[in-house]
Amino acid sequence: MKIHLINEFIVLSQVLNFSKTAQMMNVTQPVLSRHIKYLEDRLGVALLRRDTHKVELTTAGKLFAGEARKIITQYESSLAVMHAFCGKGRHRLAIAFLGEAIHSFLISFLNRFHQSHGDIAVECRDSELDEALALLDSHICDFGFLIRPNFMAHDPRFSTLSFQTDPLCVAFNKQHPLADRARVTLREIGDWPIIRVDPQAFALSEAYSTQFLTGHGVEFALAREYPNLKTCCFNLEFNKQAALLMPRHRGYLLGDNCVLVDIAEEDCWFNLELVWDNKNANPGMGIFLREFKNFIQ
Known part of the structure; x- marks a missing residue:
């Protein structure tokens, strides 16, 4: 086999x-x-x-x-x-990472890592959270740089090191009554129709958006679901009533007719984490972990 x-x-x-x-x-x-x-x-x-x-x-x-x-x-x-x-070592590491929130940080760290460990090749691939965990589980990837809601439980199969946070925000059309506010509460957001990514396209869509509402006991009406966040942002350009929950780092997807507003609740954020499987026998992982811990100190 x-x-x-x-x-x-x-x-x-x-x-x-x-x-x-x-x-x-x-x-x-x-x-x-x-x-x-x-x-x-x-x-x-x-x-x-x-x-x-x-x-x-x-x-x-x-x-x-x-x-x-x-x-x-x-x-x-x-x-x-x-x-x-045989005196040989495995001089290759594979990394899965979740998009823009990690991109700049990862480049900065890898540039420093290569200066000291140029003999270790590092391959990176962009992926969604469920894909990244599958790649880590099969040891196709050695590390994952992931972003997940702060309330989401850690998978017991993996070790985790948090290194940054990214706040939850809400996007409105500029004609929305709440668009000129500096901060809004989740309860205020729940008074307006919500758009989000279709869970059939992204299985964790609720956890990354509306579960922040339900977790605070806020009822809401779901207006529309779209295949991805980019499409949600595009349609918000023409919808003066809807609200779209999203991490701050994805704000670049919004068009000129929309604004990103902070959430008043202080317990709503996303964790940026390094994730790995302790059972992975790649000898380069210990070096990578040591250098990463030094980098974030």
Whole structure:
């Protein structure tokens, strides 16, 4: 059984989307389907239930997902032992990061890291949170620079180091009655129709927007959902009534007819975090962690 097939299954078990997994693993969707069918035939059991609307793990699939992680961990550990015996080291790190909030910070750190450790190649790829966690889980990526709502629980499989925060804000059309305010409360926002990203396009859409309202006991009316935040911002240009919750760093997506307003509540923000799996045997990770901790001090 080939290791890359097991890696593909681990990612698919997290993402539960064939097209997204195929894109992440740099294969076509038909090839990914054949690989999963091969695993199912080899194991003699169905690992997934598939229809036109969703993909979910069977009981056997959930069991094999756990066993597959053990296989990858043992494989990488054995590989590290043999490389050490032969006097070879793994001089490559792969990083998943979440867009603009991390981009400038990551570039600054990597420029400094390369000055001291030019022998360690670092590859970076932009991804969404669910994709990044799947890449970390399969050890395709060694580190993730992620952003998540402050109330979202940490995944117990990973270690986390917070290094910055980004406040929650609300975007209005400039003709909105609240647009000229310096700060507004969540309860005031709840009085207006809300637009957000469609959860079918981004599974964590609620957590990144309207869950801040429900977490404070604020009821709201959902006006529209759009496939991504950029489309939400575009449509806000023509909607003088709606409100759009978003992190401050995404404010560049707003057009000339919209403004970004601060939230009055002081417990609404996003954490910027470095995330990794302690079971990952890549020897370069210890060096990277030490340099990063020195960088943020």
